[in-house]
Amino acid sequence: MNKELRRVSIATLAMFLALFVSTSVIQVFQVDELRADARNVRTLYASYSAERGPILIDGNPIAESIEVDSVYSFLRTYPEPELYAAVTGYFTLNQGTTGIEGAFNDYLTGTANSQFLDQLGALVTGQSPRGAAVQLTLDPAVQAAAAAALGDRKGAVVAIEPATGRILALYSSPSFDPNRLSSHETSNVLQAYNELTSDPDEPLDNRAIAGDLYFPGSTFKIIVAAAAIDSGRYTPDDTFPNPPSLQLPLSSTVITNSGGSTCGGTDEVSIARALSLSCNIPFAQLGRELGEQTISDYAEAFGFGTAWEVPMTATPSTFPTGLDDAQLMLSSFGQYDVRATPLQMALVSAAIANGGNLMQPTLLDRIIAPDLSVVQQSEPVLAAQPISRTTAETLTRMLVDGVSTGVASNARIEGVEVAGKTGTAENGTGAPYTLWFTGFAPAVNPEVAVAVVIEDGGGLGQSGSGNQLAAPVAKQVMEAVLSR
Amino acid sequence: MSSTSTSTPAAGSPRAFTEAITIKLRTPAKLRNLELVLLVFAIGITGAAVALVQLGALGEIDTAFIGYGAGLGVIAMVMHTTLRIVAPDADPFILPIVTTLNGIGIAMIYRLDLADGVEGWASESVRQMTWTAIAMIVATVVLVVVRNHRALARYRYVAMFVGIVLLLLPMLPGIGVTINGARLWVAVGPFSFQPGEVAKIALAVFFAGYLVTARESLSIVGRTFLGLRLPRGKDLGPILIVWLAAMAVLVFQRDLGTSLLYFGLFLVMIYVATGRLSWVLLGLGLFVGGALIAAQSLSYVGWRVQGWLGAFDPTVYEAQGGSYQLVQGIFGLASGGLIGTGLGQGRPDLVPLAESDFIIASLGEELGLVGLFAILALYILFAARGFRIGFNGTDDFGRLLGVGLAFVLALQVFIVIGGVTRVIPLTGLTTPFLAAGGSSLVANWVIAALLLRLSDTIRHQPRLIIEEDA
Numbered sequence: 001m002n003k004e005l006r007r008v009s010i011a012t013l014a015m016f017l018a019l020f021v022s023t024s025v026i027q028v029f030q031v032d033e034l035r036a037d038a039r040n041v042r043t044l045y046a047s048y049s050a051e052r053g054p055i056l057i058d059g060n061p062i063a064e065s066i067e068v069d070s071v072y073s074f075l076r077t078y079p080e081p082e083l084y085a086a087v088t089g090y091f092t093l094n095q096g097t098t099g100i101e102g103a104f105n106d107y108l109t110g111t112a113n114s115q116f117l118d119q120l121g122a123l124v125t126g127q128s129p130r131g132a133a134v135q136l137t138l139d140p141a142v143q144a145a146a147a148a149a150l151g152d153r154k155g156a157v158v159a160i161e162p163a164t165g166r167i168l169a170l171y172s173s174p175s176f177d178p179n180r181l182s183s184h185e186t187s188n189v190l191q192a193y194n195e196l197t198s199d200p201d202e203p204l205d206n207r208a209i210a211g212d213l214y215f216p217g218s219t220f221k222i223i224v225a226a227a228a229i230d231s232g233r234y235t236p237d238d239t240f241p242n243p244p245s246l247q248l249p250l251s252s253t254v255i256t257n258s259g260g261s262t263c264g265g266t267d268e269v270s271i272a273r274a275l276s277l278s279c280n281i282p283f284a285q286l287g288r289e290l291g292e293q294t295i296s297d298y299a300e301a302f303g304f305g306t307a308w309e310v311p312m313t314a315t316p317s318t319f320p321t322g323l324d325d326a327q328l329m330l331s332s333f334g335q336y337d338v339r340a341t342p343l344q345m346a347l348v349s350a351a352i353a354n355g356g357n358l359m360q361p362t363l364l365d366r367i368i369a370p371d372l373s374v375v376q377q378s379e380p381v382l383a384a385q386p387i388s389r390t391t392a393e394t395l396t397r398m399l400v401d402g403v404s405t406g407v408a409s410n411a412r413i414e415g416v417e418v419a420g421k422t423g424t425a426e427n428g429t430g431a432p433y434t435l436w437f438t439g440f441a442p443a444v445n446p447e448v449a450v451a452v453v454i455e456d457g458g459g460l461g462q463s464g465s466g467n468q469l470a471a472p473v474a475k476q477v478m479e480a481v482l483s484r
Numbered sequence: 485m486s487s488t489s490t491s492t493p494a495a496g497s498p499r500a501f502t503e504a505i506t507i508k509l510r511t512p513a514k515l516r517n518l519e520l521v522l523l524v525f526a527i528g529i530t531g532a533a534v535a536l537v538q539l540g541a542l543g544e545i546d547t548a549f550i551g552y553g554a555g556l557g558v559i560a561m562v563m564h565t566t567l568r569i570v571a572p573d574a575d576p577f578i579l580p581i582v583t584t585l586n587g588i589g590i591a592m593i594y595r596l597d598l599a600d601g602v603e604g605w606a607s608e609s610v611r612q613m614t615w616t617a618i619a620m621i622v623a624t625v626v627l628v629v630v631r632n633h634r635a636l637a638r639y640r641y642v643a644m645f646v647g648i649v650l651l652l653l654p655m656l657p658g659i660g661v662t663i664n665g666a667r668l669w670v671a672v673g674p675f676s677f678q679p680g681e682v683a684k685i686a687l688a689v690f691f692a693g694y695l696v697t698a699r700e701s702l703s704i705v706g707r708t709f710l711g712l713r714l715p716r717g718k719d720l721g722p723i724l725i726v727w728l729a730a731m732a733v734l735v736f737q738r739d740l741g742t743s744l745l746y747f748g749l750f751l752v753m754i755y756v757a758t759g760r761l762s763w764v765l766l767g768l769g770l771f772v773g774g775a776l777i778a779a780q781s782l783s784y785v786g787w788r789v790q791g792w793l794g795a796f797d798p799t800v801y802e803a804q805g806g807s808y809q810l811v812q813g814i815f816g817l818a819s820g821g822l823i824g825t826g827l828g829q830g831r832p833d834l835v836p837l838a839e840s841d842f843i844i845a846s847l848g849e850e851l852g853l854v855g856l857f858a859i860l861a862l863y864i865l866f867a868a869r870g871f872r873i874g875f876n877g878t879d880d881f882g883r884l885l886g887v888g889l890a891f892v893l894a895l896q897v898f899i900v901i902g903g904v905t906r907v908i909p910l911t912g913l914t915t916p917f918l919a920a921g922g923s924s925l926v927a928n929w930v931i932a933a934l935l936l937r938l939s940d941t942i943r944h945q946p947r948l949i950i951e952e953d954a
Contacts, residue, residue: 001756001757001880001883004755004759005756005875005887007755008871008887009868009871011752012871015894015902016860016864016898018898018902019860019901019902019907020860022906022907023817023857023860023901023905025905026817026818026905027817027818027821027852027853027856028821031818034814035815035818037815039801039811040815040818040819041815042815042816042831042834043819045831
């Protein structure tokens with residue numbers, strides 16, 4: 001009987017072993033995953049019962065928790081809701097959480113793993129738990145300039161410090177009021193949420209990083225020019241035929257320059273001049289000679305195909321594959337199926353501005369624990385080196401010419417050398433244009449790189465241009481940085 | 485009973501002989517003193533837990549409730565004193581373990597009452613304390629009445645009859661009640677009762693009594709088939725009856741857990757009694773076959789399996805009777821993490837049935853993995869004390885009964901906690917001593933009393949040990 005008893009004892013022990021394992025798996029190994037599950041209302045309640053940390057800019061809150069007399073103890077409020085909605089995102093009881101509120105939820109609620117010791121301390125000392133504060137890189141003056149300059153037109157602005165990747169402004173229009181979504185009345189939240197999602201202008205879309213992607217239009221010529229020069233196959237002075245129109249190979253499509261212009265009126269034009277005047281036909285030919293692979297490689301090196309985490313995830317910009325000659329030529333000036341976010345085009349300018357070094361873009365300055373100790377400090381991170389320093393310098397000269405003597409004239413700032421490129425992207429027959437500007441200033445020791453996109457032709461249908469509408473917005477944003 | 489019956493060697497014995505032996509007098513008072521210390525400790529843990537709950541959830545100490553708790557402590561002391569008289573050699577660990585588990589359970593149920601804002605007789609904790617008092621008194625009575633456990637063997641067929649009737653009672657129309665899809669309850673007037681809980685004791689007594697007498701014929705006679713020695717047809721009878729009863733529970737009471745519990749108990753006892761692995765394999769095969777057929781043909785069993793394997797699947801999660809409760813319980817455990825939120829600080833009230841079926845998830849949330857490990861360790865210790873009776877017992881009936889009772893409790897813990905943590909499909913059993921529920925408390929305290937009684941017989945003899953020095 002003892003042999004059997006021993007075996008039964010072992011079997012019983014094995015049953016308990018299974019329970020030790022199963023509880024450990026749930027309570028230790030799967031904790032992060034389970035806490036992140038959208039159906040886990042505990043995470044939500046916990047985030048309300050503890051004082052959620054504020055989101056700060058220069059020490060001033062743009063999102064903070066106010067103590068109220070309700071089951072949730074704290075109400076999330078946004079002092080300047082519309083200005084920062086694209087950055088803060090919203091924090092709701094029943095419709096999820098987005099933006100910085102979502103990306104840094106662990107820290108804001110104080111449940112991040114790095115705050116474990118603080119939690120333990122609070123447990124021992126009996127203090128009520130508090131979340132950490134998240135300080136952002138945004139500059140309030142630049143952000144305000146972006147919002148004011150864009151006005152009520154649909155579009156987005158991104159401004160980046162080229163040397164560090166710190167994002168100085170990130171604005172998407174139309175904006176929304178996150179205070180309506182942070183209410184504790186779930187029916188009000190639901191109503192506001194439904195109104196926002198059914199709004200045809202899609203205010204909840206963050207157009208700067210993750211809205212519908214746009215055709216970059218002529219701003220993409222920067223990448224083609226960079227590929228041509230950096231590969232060593234061309235110099236800025238190499239020329240291409242410059243006819244007013246060109247029928248694409250094996251296609252009935254005829255391409256022209258923007259507005260049907262002659263683009264300087266010469267029979268041949270240099271790459272440098274074609275860039276500053278934004279001639280389509282020379283770039284179509286250049287792109288065809290460079291080939292799909294080369295352009296695609298450079299686009300990727302500049303960040304196309306990368307889901308940037310700022311830390312909200314940006315939609316990757318795309319360059320198409322498997323192109324025939326006609327499609328490749330269209331792609332060379334940012335049409336056909338090339339698509340980009342304003343963030344990505346700002347990064348292209350930032351990389352050139354920073355001598356060919358592309359810095360990882362980020363909104364995070366630092367995370368500060370309730371005891372004011374710094375939990376995490378953001379340091380500049382080199383993301384890629386798409387082009388050499390010499391190529392960057394050459395491109396800078398070309399882009400400065402584009403502003404000073406070319407078609408990007410509205411970005412000129414008195415006494416400052418501005419480098420930039422406009423874009424006027426077509427969206428199909430009869431559809432309003434997408435208007436672009438991307439560039440940086442000053443040309444030497446740049447302080448800011450910027451990208452502006454304006455949808456729906458800025459209200460002018462097919463008669464507006466990037467220079468007319470987007471360049472002045474960029475100018476105001478750059479001025480806000482330079483006048484600090 | 486006297487502890488001073490030391491016999492000295494007769495005068496005139498050779499000196500050399502008297503120096504070569506040592507006489508040890510085992511003093512049961514030591515055991516009881518150890519029990520007393522542990523019991524004071526157990527009551528202290530319970531009091532501290534209740535105080536923490538009050539500080540965590542109320543922010544102040546409510547002395548009235550602690551007063552009730554102190555009353556229970558007094559009853560535990562009465563039981564301890566009774567043991568000093570009627571079972572002085574009983575195992576000193578069982579009573580403190582059970583008291584601790586019961587106390588932690590009350591603290592958690594009280595905590596959930598505070599979250600739900602119920603007081604007085606509406607609150608589960610007051611009822612649970614009343615039931616605990618009743619259960620302890622019943623256990624004390626069992627200790628006093630059952631002075632010799634061998635007497636129980638005589639009533640084995642009565643036990644069988646009582647056990648099977650209790651098991652099948654909920655199926656009777658009129659008094660059987662279906663709660664949460666499982667028909668495990670009997671209601672007479674305002675009183676509801678889960679007879680299956682008591683049936684496990686009756687059946688353990690029957691199995692032990694029956695197997696002790698029938699083990700010879702069961703283990704020796706039989707034919708060999710494919711390397712397995714199969715029992716004779718007529719010896720198969722009892723197995724088939726128990727299997728049928730288990731299947732009837734599964735089909736008519738819609739409860740896989742209860743059916744697994746009784747069948748598991750039977751298999752383990754028959755294995756320990758006969759040492760025939762072939763019977764266990766045969767029985768397991770029958771059970772798994774039956775369960776598989778049930779999973780295929782009975783929608784509620786199939787649902788349980790789906791809710792287990794695909795718990796996080798949105799369609800299963802949202803379905804009526806789907807995995808919502810299970811997943812919420814797991815979320816609770818996860819939010820507790822390693823060290824827990826602290827008593828009164830979590831949100832265990834978000835899980836349906838947090839005070840009964842899911843009390844382990846509630847405890848895991850507020851006490852953390854550390855707390856759950858401590859609770860599991862208490863159960864292991866309890867089972868080990870029972871198995872010890874099996875190893876060291878003096879008569880086969882007592883040994884079998886001890887193993888059976890200890891195993892059925894361990895298996896129940898496995899079925900419940902395994903269900904909550906997705907080791908096996910979720911079933912509707914209660915966590916012994918912890919979960920809210922009167923019938924379960926009374927039954928498990930009686931098991932504790934029987935184990936105390938059985939352990940007392942082991943140490944009874946020899947009391948005087950004479951050892952020769954090396």
